[in-house]
Amino acid sequence: MKGKSIQKICIIFLLVLGATATQASAAAFTVGINGGENYTSIQEAVNNSQNGDTIVVSPGIYIENVNVTKELAIVSKTDVSGDRANRTYVIGAIPANDVFSIKSNNVKITGFHIMGGPSGIDAYKEVGIYLEGVQGCSLSNNTLMLNDVGIGLENSQGNFLDNNQICLGSTGIILSRSNENKLSNNLVETNDEGILLDNSTNNTLMNNTAKSNDIGLLLGTSRTNMLENNSISKNSYGVVLENMAESNTLTNNSLSMNGLGIYLRGATSNMIFLNKFFNFINAVDEGTNSWNSSSAGNKWKDYNGTDADGNGIGDTPYVVNQTTGSIDYMPLANNVSSNNQ
Numbered sequence: 504m505k506g507k508s509i510q511k512i513c514i515i516f517l518l519v520l521g522a523t524a525t526q527a528s529a530a531a532f533t534v535g536i537n538g539g540e541n542y543t544s545i546q547e548a549v550n551n552s553q554n555g556d557t558i559v560v561s562p563g564i565y566i567e568n569v570n571v572t573k574e575l576a577i578v579s580k581t582d583v584s585g586d587r588a589n590r591t592y593v594i595g596a597i598p599a600n601d602v603f604s605i606k607s608n609n610v611k612i613t614g615f616h617i618m619g620g621p622s623g624i625d626a627y628k629e630v631g632i633y634l635e636g637v638q639g640c641s642l643s644n645n646t647l648m649l650n651d652v653g654i655g656l657e658n659s660q661g662n663f664l665d666n667n668q669i670c671l672g673s674t675g676i677i678l679s680r681s682n683e684n685k686l687s688n689n690l691v692e693t694n695d696e697g698i699l700l701d702n703s704t705n706n707t708l709m710n711n712t713a714k715s716n717d718i719g720l721l722l723g724t725s726r727t728n729m730l731e732n733n734s735i736s737k738n739s740y741g742v743v744l745e746n747m748a749e750s751n752t753l754t755n756n757s758l759s760m761n762g763l764g765i766y767l768r769g770a771t772s773n774m775i776f777l778n779k780f781f782n783f784i785n786a787v788d789e790g791t792n793s794w795n796s797s798s799a800g801n802k803w804k805d806y807n808g809t810d811a812d813g814n815g816i817g818d819t820p821y822v823v824n825q826t827t828g829s830i831d832y833m834p835l836a837n838n839v840s841s842n843n844q
Contacts, residue, residue: 535561545569545577545593560615564592568600572607579614583646583668595619601633602650609639619650630655631669634662642667653691656681664689675716678703686711691719697738700725708733713741719761722748722770729754736760741782744770758782767792776800777835788824794831802835810836 532548533540540561542548546569548558554574561580571577579591593615595602602619603612617631631647632654634640638661646668647653653669656662659681666688669675675691677699678684684703689711691697697713700706702724712734713719719738722728723746730753735741741761744751748770756778758764764782767773771790780786781804794800799816808817816833823829 529555529557531557531559533559533561534565536563536565537561549573549575549577560591562589562591564594566594566596568595568597568602568604569593570604570606571610574607574609576611577613578611581614583614583616583644590616592616592618595629599629601630601655603632604630605632605634605637605640608637610634610637611641611643612645613641613643615645617645617647617650631672633657634659638662641665648672652677653694655679656684660684663687668692670694674699675713677701678706682706685709690714691716696721699723700728704728707731712736713738718743721745722751724748726750728752731755733757735764738762740766742766744768744773746770749773753778758785763787778802780804786823786829788827788829790829791827792829794821794823794829795833798833799835800831800833802837803831804837806834806837808834808836 532552534542534545534548536543544567545560545565546567549571552573552575557576559578559580581589581591593602602617612632619629619631628651630652631650632642635657637659640662642654643665648671650672652674653672654664654676656678660683662684664686668690670692672694674696675694675698679701681703683705685707687709691713692715694716697716697719700722704726706728708730710732714736716738718740719735720742722744726749728751733756735756736759739762741758742765744767746769749772752774754777758778759781761782764780764785767788767790771792773792775792775794776796777799779802785803803821806817806821808819811818815836817836821831821834
Protein backbone atom coordinates (compact mmCIF):
# COMPACT_ATOMS: atom_id res chain seq x y z
CA MET A 504 0.00 0.00 0.00
CA LYS A 505 2.82 2.36 0.86
CA GLY A 506 4.42 1.75 -2.57
CA LYS A 507 1.13 2.52 -4.35
CA SER A 508 0.72 5.78 -2.40
CA ILE A 509 4.20 6.91 -3.35
CA GLN A 510 3.45 6.00 -6.97
CA LYS A 511 0.28 8.10 -6.93
CA ILE A 512 2.14 11.06 -5.43
CA CYS A 513 4.77 10.81 -8.15
CA ILE A 514 2.14 10.72 -10.88
CA ILE A 515 0.37 13.79 -9.45
CA PHE A 516 3.69 15.61 -9.16
CA LEU A 517 4.54 14.87 -12.79
CA LEU A 518 1.12 16.04 -13.98
CA VAL A 519 1.45 19.31 -12.07
CA LEU A 520 4.99 19.78 -13.36
CA GLY A 521 3.81 19.16 -16.92
CA ALA A 522 0.99 21.69 -16.60
CA THR A 523 3.41 24.25 -15.18
CA ALA A 524 5.83 23.66 -18.05
CA THR A 525 3.03 24.06 -20.59
CA GLN A 526 1.98 27.36 -19.05
CA ALA A 527 5.57 28.58 -18.99
CA SER A 528 6.06 27.75 -22.67
CA ALA A 529 3.08 29.90 -23.67
CA ALA A 530 4.09 33.21 -22.13
CA ALA A 531 3.38 36.54 -23.83
CA PHE A 532 5.77 39.50 -23.80
CA THR A 533 5.21 43.05 -24.97
CA VAL A 534 7.58 45.43 -26.70
CA GLY A 535 7.23 49.21 -26.91
CA ILE A 536 9.49 52.17 -27.55
CA ASN A 537 7.87 54.47 -24.99
CA GLY A 538 8.24 52.36 -21.88
CA GLY A 539 5.50 50.61 -19.97
CA GLU A 540 6.07 47.35 -21.86
CA ASN A 541 8.22 44.36 -20.96
CA TYR A 542 11.01 45.33 -23.38
CA THR A 543 12.02 48.22 -25.61
CA SER A 544 13.52 46.13 -28.43
CA ILE A 545 12.30 43.08 -30.30
CA GLN A 546 15.66 41.34 -30.03
CA GLU A 547 15.69 41.79 -26.27
CA ALA A 548 12.29 40.11 -26.06
CA VAL A 549 13.49 37.28 -28.31
CA ASN A 550 16.57 36.74 -26.13
CA ASN A 551 14.45 36.39 -22.99
CA SER A 552 11.74 34.17 -24.50
CA GLN A 553 11.25 30.43 -24.74
CA ASN A 554 9.84 28.16 -27.42
CA GLY A 555 6.11 28.75 -27.80
CA ASP A 556 6.09 32.32 -26.50
CA THR A 557 4.35 35.23 -28.20
CA ILE A 558 5.92 38.66 -28.58
CA VAL A 559 3.48 41.52 -29.20
CA VAL A 560 5.09 44.66 -30.59
CA SER A 561 3.42 48.06 -30.17
CA PRO A 562 3.44 50.67 -32.96
CA GLY A 563 6.63 52.63 -33.45
CA ILE A 564 9.93 52.61 -35.32
CA TYR A 565 12.38 49.88 -34.28
CA ILE A 566 15.86 50.20 -35.75
CA GLU A 567 17.40 46.77 -35.30
CA ASN A 568 18.24 43.45 -36.95
CA VAL A 569 16.35 40.60 -35.31
CA ASN A 570 17.79 37.08 -35.07
CA VAL A 571 15.28 34.37 -34.16
CA THR A 572 16.48 30.92 -33.12
CA LYS A 573 13.41 29.90 -31.10
CA GLU A 574 9.87 28.85 -32.00
CA LEU A 575 8.09 32.17 -31.47
CA ALA A 576 5.15 34.23 -32.67
CA ILE A 577 6.24 37.84 -33.23
CA VAL A 578 3.23 39.96 -34.07
CA SER A 579 2.48 43.62 -34.47
CA LYS A 580 -0.17 44.97 -32.16
CA THR A 581 -1.73 46.84 -35.08
CA ASP A 582 -2.52 45.92 -38.66
CA VAL A 583 -0.30 47.06 -41.55
CA SER A 584 -3.25 48.88 -43.12
CA GLY A 585 -3.60 51.32 -40.22
CA ASP A 586 -2.62 54.97 -40.40
CA ARG A 587 1.10 55.71 -40.33
CA ALA A 588 1.13 56.77 -36.69
CA ASN A 589 -0.18 53.33 -35.70
CA ARG A 590 2.12 51.18 -37.80
CA THR A 591 4.97 49.03 -36.56
CA TYR A 592 8.17 49.63 -38.54
CA VAL A 593 11.32 47.53 -38.31
CA ILE A 594 14.30 49.07 -40.09
CA GLY A 595 17.60 47.23 -40.30
CA ALA A 596 20.30 48.88 -38.19
CA ILE A 597 23.01 47.25 -40.31
CA PRO A 598 22.06 47.59 -44.01
CA ALA A 599 24.11 44.57 -45.13
CA ASN A 600 22.37 42.24 -42.63
CA ASP A 601 18.92 40.69 -42.84
CA VAL A 602 16.23 42.56 -40.93
CA PHE A 603 14.64 39.34 -39.63
CA SER A 604 16.81 36.21 -39.73
CA ILE A 605 14.80 33.08 -38.91
CA LYS A 606 16.68 29.88 -38.08
CA SER A 607 14.03 28.02 -36.10
CA ASN A 608 10.95 26.05 -37.11
CA ASN A 609 7.39 27.24 -36.46
CA VAL A 610 8.08 30.96 -36.30
CA LYS A 611 5.28 33.42 -37.03
CA ILE A 612 5.94 36.98 -38.23
CA THR A 613 2.90 39.14 -38.93
CA GLY A 614 1.81 42.74 -39.28
CA PHE A 615 5.13 44.60 -39.77
CA HIS A 616 6.46 47.22 -42.14
CA ILE A 617 10.01 46.04 -42.84
CA MET A 618 12.72 48.10 -44.49
CA GLY A 619 16.37 47.24 -44.91
CA GLY A 620 17.90 49.69 -47.33
CA PRO A 621 19.58 47.94 -50.27
CA SER A 622 23.17 47.16 -49.36
CA GLY A 623 24.51 47.94 -52.83
CA ILE A 624 27.05 45.15 -52.33
CA ASP A 625 25.30 42.09 -53.75
CA ALA A 626 21.93 41.72 -55.45
CA TYR A 627 20.93 39.14 -52.81
CA LYS A 628 22.95 40.39 -49.85
CA GLU A 629 20.25 41.73 -47.55
CA VAL A 630 16.82 40.18 -46.98
CA GLY A 631 13.81 41.62 -45.19
CA ILE A 632 12.75 38.23 -43.76
CA TYR A 633 15.21 35.37 -44.30
CA LEU A 634 14.33 31.75 -43.52
CA GLU A 635 17.19 29.26 -43.53
CA GLY A 636 16.79 25.51 -43.03
CA VAL A 637 13.38 25.79 -41.38
CA GLN A 638 9.85 24.47 -41.74
CA GLY A 639 6.38 25.31 -40.48
CA CYS A 640 6.94 29.08 -40.42
CA SER A 641 4.19 31.59 -41.24
CA LEU A 642 4.80 35.05 -42.70
CA SER A 643 1.63 37.06 -43.18
CA ASN A 644 0.31 40.59 -43.55
CA ASN A 645 3.74 42.20 -43.76
CA THR A 646 4.85 45.05 -46.02
CA LEU A 647 8.47 44.95 -47.19
CA MET A 648 10.16 47.65 -49.23
CA LEU A 649 13.65 48.83 -50.15
CA ASN A 650 15.20 45.45 -49.38
CA ASP A 651 17.60 43.65 -51.73
CA VAL A 652 15.22 40.69 -51.29
CA GLY A 653 11.87 41.03 -49.57
CA ILE A 654 11.41 37.45 -48.37
CA GLY A 655 14.02 34.74 -48.90
CA LEU A 656 13.81 31.02 -48.22
CA GLU A 657 16.94 28.86 -48.32
CA ASN A 658 16.71 25.08 -47.92
CA SER A 659 13.32 25.44 -46.23
CA GLN A 660 10.09 23.50 -46.63
CA GLY A 661 6.47 23.52 -45.57
CA ASN A 662 6.28 27.26 -44.86
CA PHE A 663 3.39 29.64 -45.51
CA LEU A 664 3.66 33.13 -47.05
CA ASP A 665 0.29 34.86 -47.20
CA ASN A 666 -0.89 38.40 -47.94
CA ASN A 667 2.51 40.09 -47.90
CA GLN A 668 3.32 43.16 -50.01
CA ILE A 669 6.85 43.48 -51.40
CA CYS A 670 8.05 46.37 -53.55
CA LEU A 671 11.02 48.48 -54.62
CA GLY A 672 13.66 45.79 -54.29
CA SER A 673 15.80 43.50 -56.40
CA THR A 674 13.68 40.37 -55.83
CA GLY A 675 10.33 40.29 -54.06
CA ILE A 676 10.32 36.63 -52.96
CA ILE A 677 13.01 34.04 -53.62
CA LEU A 678 12.86 30.31 -52.91
CA SER A 679 16.23 28.59 -53.21
CA ARG A 680 16.46 24.83 -52.73
CA SER A 681 13.13 25.07 -50.93
CA ASN A 682 10.26 22.63 -51.36
CA GLU A 683 6.55 22.27 -50.56
CA ASN A 684 5.99 25.86 -49.50
CA LYS A 685 2.73 27.73 -50.15
CA LEU A 686 2.68 31.32 -51.40
CA SER A 687 -0.78 32.89 -51.54
CA ASN A 688 -2.33 36.35 -51.87
CA ASN A 689 1.03 38.12 -51.99
CA LEU A 690 1.62 41.31 -54.00
CA VAL A 691 5.05 41.79 -55.60
CA GLU A 692 5.40 45.11 -57.37
CA THR A 693 8.15 47.25 -58.89
CA ASN A 694 11.00 44.80 -58.34
CA ASP A 695 13.57 43.42 -60.77
CA GLU A 696 12.02 39.98 -60.20
CA GLY A 697 8.68 39.51 -58.51
CA ILE A 698 8.89 35.85 -57.40
CA LEU A 699 11.90 33.65 -58.14
CA LEU A 700 12.09 29.87 -57.68
CA ASP A 701 15.61 28.48 -57.95
CA ASN A 702 16.17 24.73 -57.76
CA SER A 703 12.91 24.33 -55.84
CA THR A 704 10.15 21.72 -56.17
CA ASN A 705 6.53 21.06 -55.23
CA ASN A 706 5.73 24.62 -54.21
CA THR A 707 2.28 26.14 -54.68
CA LEU A 708 1.83 29.73 -55.88
CA MET A 709 -1.83 30.69 -55.74
CA ASN A 710 -3.74 33.99 -55.95
CA ASN A 711 -0.60 36.11 -56.01
CA THR A 712 -0.27 39.38 -57.94
CA ALA A 713 2.92 40.30 -59.78
CA LYS A 714 2.87 43.62 -61.57
CA SER A 715 5.24 46.29 -62.86
CA ASN A 716 8.36 44.17 -62.34
CA ASP A 717 11.01 43.38 -64.92
CA ILE A 718 10.03 39.71 -64.56
CA GLY A 719 6.81 38.76 -62.77
CA LEU A 720 7.51 35.08 -62.00
CA LEU A 721 10.80 33.29 -62.76
CA LEU A 722 11.39 29.55 -62.40
CA GLY A 723 14.90 28.23 -62.93
CA THR A 724 15.93 24.57 -62.50
CA SER A 725 12.66 24.01 -60.64
CA ARG A 726 10.25 21.11 -61.04
CA THR A 727 6.66 20.09 -60.27
CA ASN A 728 5.52 23.45 -58.93
CA MET A 729 1.90 24.61 -59.23
CA LEU A 730 1.10 28.15 -60.39
CA GLU A 731 -2.63 28.76 -60.20
CA ASN A 732 -4.98 31.76 -60.22
CA ASN A 733 -2.18 34.32 -60.20
CA SER A 734 -2.54 37.78 -61.75
CA ILE A 735 0.54 38.79 -63.73
CA SER A 736 0.43 42.17 -65.43
CA LYS A 737 2.45 45.14 -66.67
CA ASN A 738 5.79 43.34 -66.39
CA SER A 739 8.44 43.33 -69.10
CA TYR A 740 8.24 39.51 -68.91
CA GLY A 741 5.20 38.00 -67.24
CA VAL A 742 6.48 34.46 -66.60
CA VAL A 743 9.88 33.00 -67.46
CA LEU A 744 10.74 29.29 -67.22
CA GLU A 745 14.39 28.49 -67.88
CA ASN A 746 17.37 26.24 -67.19
CA MET A 747 15.59 22.89 -67.02
CA ALA A 748 12.44 24.13 -65.34
CA GLU A 749 10.38 20.97 -65.93
CA SER A 750 7.00 19.42 -65.15
CA ASN A 751 5.50 22.57 -63.68
CA THR A 752 1.78 23.31 -64.05
CA LEU A 753 0.40 26.75 -64.91
CA THR A 754 -3.38 26.96 -64.88
CA ASN A 755 -6.07 29.63 -64.53
CA ASN A 756 -3.54 32.45 -64.43
CA SER A 757 -4.23 35.85 -65.96
CA LEU A 758 -1.34 37.34 -67.95
CA SER A 759 -2.13 40.78 -69.31
CA MET A 760 -0.35 43.88 -70.57
CA ASN A 761 3.09 42.30 -70.25
CA GLY A 762 5.71 42.93 -72.91
CA LEU A 763 6.03 39.15 -73.28
CA GLY A 764 3.44 37.03 -71.50
CA ILE A 765 5.42 33.81 -71.05
CA TYR A 766 8.90 32.84 -72.17
CA LEU A 767 10.14 29.24 -72.01
CA ARG A 768 13.83 28.69 -72.70
CA GLY A 769 15.54 25.45 -71.80
CA ALA A 770 12.27 24.37 -70.18
CA THR A 771 10.37 21.19 -71.10
CA SER A 772 7.39 19.05 -70.11
CA ASN A 773 5.48 21.90 -68.49
CA MET A 774 1.66 21.96 -68.58
CA ILE A 775 0.06 25.29 -69.53
CA PHE A 776 -3.73 25.42 -69.80
CA LEU A 777 -6.80 27.49 -68.91
CA ASN A 778 -4.73 30.67 -68.73
CA LYS A 779 -5.63 34.04 -70.25
CA PHE A 780 -3.02 35.67 -72.49
CA PHE A 781 -3.62 39.35 -73.35
CA ASN A 782 -0.12 40.74 -73.93
CA PHE A 783 1.90 42.57 -76.57
CA ILE A 784 3.54 39.21 -77.35
CA ASN A 785 1.73 36.32 -75.74
CA ALA A 786 4.18 33.41 -75.72
CA VAL A 787 7.61 32.27 -76.87
CA ASP A 788 8.43 28.57 -76.40
CA GLU A 789 11.88 27.29 -77.30
CA GLY A 790 11.28 23.87 -75.72
CA THR A 791 8.66 21.13 -75.85
CA ASN A 792 5.77 21.90 -73.54
CA SER A 793 2.05 21.10 -73.44
CA TRP A 794 -0.34 23.96 -74.09
CA ASN A 795 -3.63 22.23 -73.36
CA SER A 796 -5.11 19.59 -71.08
CA SER A 797 -7.28 16.77 -72.35
CA SER A 798 -10.30 19.08 -72.34
CA ALA A 799 -9.19 22.69 -72.86
CA GLY A 800 -6.31 24.99 -73.74
CA ASN A 801 -5.82 28.69 -73.13
CA LYS A 802 -7.55 31.91 -74.07
CA TRP A 803 -5.48 34.00 -76.50
CA LYS A 804 -6.10 37.63 -77.33
CA ASP A 805 -4.95 37.13 -80.91
CA TYR A 806 -6.77 33.86 -81.60
CA ASN A 807 -8.96 34.32 -84.66
CA GLY A 808 -10.35 30.81 -85.05
CA THR A 809 -14.02 29.95 -85.16
CA ASP A 810 -16.14 27.76 -82.89
CA ALA A 811 -18.68 26.29 -85.28
CA ASP A 812 -20.19 23.78 -82.84
CA GLY A 813 -20.32 26.25 -79.94
CA ASN A 814 -18.51 24.00 -77.48
CA GLY A 815 -16.17 26.79 -76.37
CA ILE A 816 -13.12 25.23 -78.04
CA GLY A 817 -11.72 26.79 -81.19
CA ASP A 818 -11.90 24.71 -84.35
CA THR A 819 -8.26 25.33 -85.29
CA PRO A 820 -5.12 25.12 -83.11
CA TYR A 821 -3.19 28.11 -81.81
CA VAL A 822 0.45 27.78 -82.83
CA VAL A 823 3.06 28.99 -80.34
CA ASN A 824 6.09 27.51 -82.10
CA GLN A 825 5.56 25.24 -85.10
CA THR A 826 9.20 24.13 -85.14
CA THR A 827 9.19 22.70 -81.61
CA GLY A 828 5.60 21.46 -81.85
CA SER A 829 4.43 23.95 -79.23
CA ILE A 830 0.75 24.09 -80.14
CA ASP A 831 -2.45 24.71 -78.21
CA TYR A 832 -4.74 22.17 -79.84
CA MET A 833 -7.78 23.22 -77.82
CA PRO A 834 -7.71 27.04 -77.59
CA LEU A 835 -10.65 28.65 -75.86
CA ALA A 836 -12.94 30.57 -78.16
CA ASN A 837 -12.77 34.25 -77.30
CA ASN A 838 -16.42 34.47 -76.30
CA VAL A 839 -15.93 31.91 -73.50
CA SER A 840 -14.42 32.57 -70.05
CA SER A 841 -11.65 30.21 -68.93
CA ASN A 842 -13.18 30.15 -65.45
CA ASN A 843 -16.11 28.21 -66.83
CA GLN A 844 -14.03 25.37 -68.20
